[in-house]
Amino acid sequence: MASLHLAVLLLLAFTASSSASWCVCKDGNEASLQKALDYACGAGADCNPIKQTGPCYNPNTVRAHCNYAVNSYFQKKGQAPLACDFAGAATVSASDPSTTGCSYPASAR
Template structure:
């Protein structure tokens, strides 16, 4: 009986995956496209404070580096839903940690924090003014955080049901 219980616990532990994923801005994109993506992500709830001057992720001070940090923050805050890393094709999901030189990219939603200035969403600006925020066509289209949460819940229920069925089969 103890062996069966250990088997079931091992099975359940393996069923819940823990591989981390990150979202970064694609190589080869123009700075203006990346700036729009950066502005959208920061305006839509990403924690962009670390990319501000004197922040741990300010350097390298490039649009691509700041964009990658912002889209990853947005992606993590939306529970790594694949649709939360689209941004009209300017971003991509990766499996290797992009953190470097004192700049740690969050790997989970709990690792992100937003400290809005004056209680409003953070929005970065370009030389031409604020480019993003909302309704600029860069957001993950059709993204619904409730649907993403529901999918994970259904998966967990299926795993539990499969484990229970296996237990009943082995027991009886």
């Protein structure tokens, strides 16, 4: 019986630690990435960190800013899979896209 409890606890610990996900922009043309970025920022994403004075402004590329914006939107929507589509411009990832000085949220905070 004790081994069953241990197995259940290990399974729960593994499940909890592997549930983090982020939304990132796919490689694509800048116009589609800019459209996803604009939509996310206009629909509730916290885009302050990618403003010129923000900690996630650099690298100053459409793709980097798109990544931050779509992820913020995705997190605010409770990580709903459809909240990370952006007309096919984005996808869910299990890899944390954070960089030095720029932390991507992994929850709605």
